[in-house]
Amino acid sequence: MTTTFRNFTQTRTGWLLGLSPVQIGIIIAASFPIWFAISAQRWPAMGVFLLLWGLVVVLTVVPIGGRSSIGWMAAATGFGISALTGWSEFTSRAERGRLRCLEELDMPGVLQPLEVLEGPPTGLEQHRIAMIKNSAARTWAITARVEHEGTAMSDQTELARFAAGMTDLVDTAARGDLITELHVMVRATPDDCAERELWLRENITDGAPDASVATNIELLRWGQAGTRSECFITVVVPEARLAREAKHLGGKLAGRMSALLAVASETETALTGAVGASNVEWLTSPQLAAAVRTGFAPADRAALIQAQAQQATAAGSCTEVPWALAGPSHAIPAVRHWTHDAWHSVTSTLKLPERGTALGALAGVLVPSSVSERRSLTVVFPIERQSVADRKASQAEFTSSLGQGLRDRLGIRTGIKDRRQQAKLDQVEDQLALGATLTHPYVVCSTTVPTTAPITEFGRRLDASIRQAGFAPQRLDLAQDSAFVTANIPLGISLTHRGL
Template identity: 40%
Template sequence: MTRQFDAQVSPVRYGGWSKDRQGWFLGLGGGSWIAILLGGLPLLIAAGAHQWLAALGWLPAWAVLIVLVAVPVRGRSALRWAIDSLLRCIGVVMRWTDWQSKAAAGAVDRFDEADLPGVLSGIRTHDGPPFGPLLARPAIVADNRERTWAVVARITHPGIGLSEGLARTRMGNGLSELLDGAASAELVSVMALQIRTVSDDGAERSAWLQANLRKDAPSLALAVNAELAQVMTQAGVRHEAFVTVVVPEGRIAKQAKEAGGGVDGRARVLYGVMGGIEARLMGPVGCTSVAWLDSPALAAAIRTGFAPGDRVGLIAADIAAQSDPHIAATLPMAAAGPTSTPNPERRYYAHDAWHSVTCTILLPDKGAVMGALAPVFTPTTAGERRSVTVFFEPISHDKADRMVGAESMSSDLATEIRRKSGFKVRASHRRDVARVEGQDVRLADGNAFVRVGIAAAVTVPNTLSITDFGRRLESDITGSGFKPLRLDLAQDSGFAAACIPLGIGLPKRRGAK
């Protein structure tokens, strides 16, 4: 992601991104071309032997193969759609996707062990050694499936809605510095920024009123106060922001061994990363607080991700525990997930009494200004929760150099073929050539390359129409100047990426921007 700044134009427009992987020739990779050429061999052999009937009989089959491999359908090839649909049918028949928690079945063995469905099933959490001046013990998240380690922080940021242009630019530069530092260290593989927006539940206000409301107050004042509280609660929204830092086992193993080995050794290495990230978040990015979550706080964040309405009970228990130490205010990790999740539907995901729809957001070619996605963060009615997660994946300099070299060769080859074939080189082709050249210049100047992915989700109670709210989410994304892509057949994985702050990202597929 690069920044384009014009002193005559405000606000700043960000752009210069490209596809994750460029096709080797005419938009297709080497594997696709090999499949097409191998599929055409029987036709060539039959034509070489003058067996024209056999050649004509194989021609439709070859055409179908070309369509399946080369024609994209909503972000995936037709062959990929067929394989994904088959795998989903097999999973439904074998009941692999029908899940129930151990807590609901009364079979919990360890209350500190996470019990989560789907792609989150490999998550395990550990309490790290004391960290910081308050000797807190942040939760270390281990993903046994992906072999990664992660830590999660809750951040507070004043936002950019009332910020001036220079302040926004400074914050954007601070985020670039943060990602440049992560890429230079070559330790962090993914940094996820998640923002949840939900209608205010009034939990803190209700607790304050119970503690401070005078019973002998005039009845008219009590009635006015109750009416104002109801109006304010309905009109208010609440924001939660999390930053998740993910480090692969392959990058941390050697340093962890030198730090003592085991979970504590990996935690000490992560603490060094956390210190650098926290300094940049509190400095150039403009955050007012950064709190690394311990196990109870992480369990609460996961639980409210699955069930936004449970926050009221958690806040009430926490406030009551301040006056009565016998009340259990913390949520065990074993109860952080949902009680049950049926087989995921093709277009949405059901979890307990809630439904969710997840879309990925494709970045526009014309670029976007900071704050363009504001409508996507805004709920449209009471009870609706919006959640957006941006995944930043720093790319090492060597890998970025290979990617730019391959993209430059592909662009030059396509341009030369168009000229020799007599086709006109259009403005979009010249723009792509200039973009590749600009990336090469920025890479030579030492700038870092970052892979960006965005997932947005809307969650509503199952008493409301999830189809309608999913359509509203897509409409808000389109109105913001971006393109939505519904994650059909993968709504459960998309929900985990968009709503649960554990660093679980989207599958790496070709063609995603």
């Protein structure tokens, strides 16, 4: 037995027969020439306009790969213009020889408006939690590293407890009326054996010949078979809500930081409770910079571990990553992948199956298919306010009832899918009436390999892993840079922020 969830519904429902107001407006505007031709009794022209109107309806309504044809044309035009003008190609200030301040972020694309501030000292060790300010999306975010034993060896009771814990986490975030998104990120990389190599160098006896040390380390690398995973959770709070809460906590920047610290405490309590996390560590600015750097370049982690080990013996060793150097030095977007420094990545999202999904079903997606491959995924939980959730549920119910009424009048048989969708909408209304939270989570999966590896092949392997897990993959074409950031960089960037 497994814990299965199948009560998901569409994120958005159209106003009439599943169509949005923009689509309805385009269809109505395109029909005007037909009526003019009919009023003038120009029947040949009416036939031509009718064919053109049908073409406009198909281009507007029929989705292709998650977008309408007009959406694809608009996205392709914007991508082509940015590629021809060089706007989409990123070159860091360090590469151009213009690096002045090491504390200023130098990031590509959607990461450019970010600013990382240090919060007030907290806890016994007086850590300063990193506060991430996004000026474009007008949001604030904080990130924590989470240690969890996983679900691979869990039985039905533990899976049910973890599922209830995730529900409690989302409900806790919604009750505070501050958090708008929760990002749960997992990155799985073949073990670089950095810690074990340091242990060998420190614990091999002095009498052993140098050759034995080298031989042991070489055997360790050849015997590398493990996978190292790291989990992050990012809490996103909009500026409008945070500013209102900050008025009661001192106002201005200090009030905002105090409110974020309160959000961190509530989230940590939920994570260490039913969710089952063994440790939650809110990242400081240097720790977050290192997590961002290893997100762009997975192989840099071994050098950071070695530098931290040498700090005890070599005075003045640099163990931190400056924010000006945390991003890539050069990044070039392509239609179906993204190249950043000596790495390139493919990112896909997935479609939820009609039969539902089991807790832990995405574990197979995180298994690298090569010793040079890094797999990662991020589950984003957008949290709706109760008033907005009730309005969306009422709109979905009205649209479903209107469509059902039209089918009844036309004598069209109601299919099984329509009946199941109606049952789901009814259950959503019941749960909202009992105080439940409405969220429409989505998943972004990514694979990162060196530029010497065939990225097309590894993209195919990622899609195959998603299918084996029971989901349908959807490559995020023309948006690989933003999708990579969502899947790999724990800075609170998502695909739903309109401000980006």
